[in-house]
Amino acid sequence: MKYLTKLLLLGVILSSVVVTSTSCKKVLGLQLQENWEFQPVVLDPHINKSAWDFLKDRALGKVPADTIFKLMYNGIMYAGIDTNLYMQPGKTFIFLHTDAIRRGTNTDSYWGYYKVGTPLKVGTKWEDYPKETVKNWLLYLIADGEHNFGTVNHIVKEVQTAMPKNADPKNPESLIYFSIMNDQNFKFRINDFIGTKRSTQARTAGIIATNGPVHVVDRIVEFNK
Numbered sequence: 001m002k003y004l005t006k007l008l009l010l011g012v013i014l015s016s017v018v019v020t021s022t023s024c025k026k027v028l029g030l031q032l033q034e035n036w037e038f039q040p041v042v043l044d045p046h047i048n049k050s051a052w053d054f055l056k057d058r059a060l061g062k063v064p065a066d067t068i069f070k071l072m073y074n075g076i077m078y079a080g081i082d083t084n085l086y087m088q089p090g091k092t093f094i095f096l097h098t099d100a101i102r103r104g105t106n107t108d109s110y111w112g113y114y115k116v117g118t119p120l121k122v123g124t125k126w127e128d129y130p131k132e133t134v135k136n137w138l139l140y141l142i143a144d145g146e147h148n149f150g151t152v153n154h155i156v157k158e159v160q161t162a163m164p165k166n167a168d169p170k171n172p173e174s175l176i177y178f179s180i181m182n183d184q185n186f187k188f189r190i191n192d193f194i195g196t197k198r199s200t201q202a203r204t205a206g207i208i209a210t211n212g213p214v215h216v217v218d219r220i221v222e223f224n225k
Helices: 002-024 051-057 070-079 083-087 131-140
Strands: 091-096 142-144 157-160 175-180 188-190 204-209 212-217
Touching: 051 070, 051 083, 051 091, 051 204, 051 212, 070 091, 070 131, 131 142, 142 157, 188 212
Parallel strands: 091 212
Antiparallel strands: 091 142, 157 175, 175 188, 204 212
């Protein structure tokens, strides 16, 4: 009982100190925090360079840890794709982080999903695959028009790609689908349509190059219905 009484008395004393100290803006000798108005800052998504220059910068950089597009760059070179496509205006580009191409035996990476040889094993280089196959897949990642936050919403948007029609029997019209998750996170989704067997969420979305938006993925992108 005495212990409880002491605690109550201590509480009364502290309360008195707080009340009587506010006029001098201190409590127990410590300075009170002044009012501070939070000012939100939105990062500028513009990179002031073409999609191709952005890809090269992050593929051929001098710092090994900053070459996340090197495997994609190597694939473009191997497939013989005209790099002017990555400088054309009015396009949307999906860029492949290293993990979207090579990620051990994981089947959500290109080399892990499309196994090669007899017996089948995980690919280790682009040369394990026919040039035309690699070319068509990379062309599939270039979409007509600019599709970004503000032009895409939770309703799935159907878009034509640079892959030639009938190149993929599963996707004869060479279509890709964009949407944004209808929740507080607003994640950018690719091929997240009814009946899909695989959809992909962008790792980083909404990068704005001078010739169109860039969305970076770290998992394979495919039309699989």
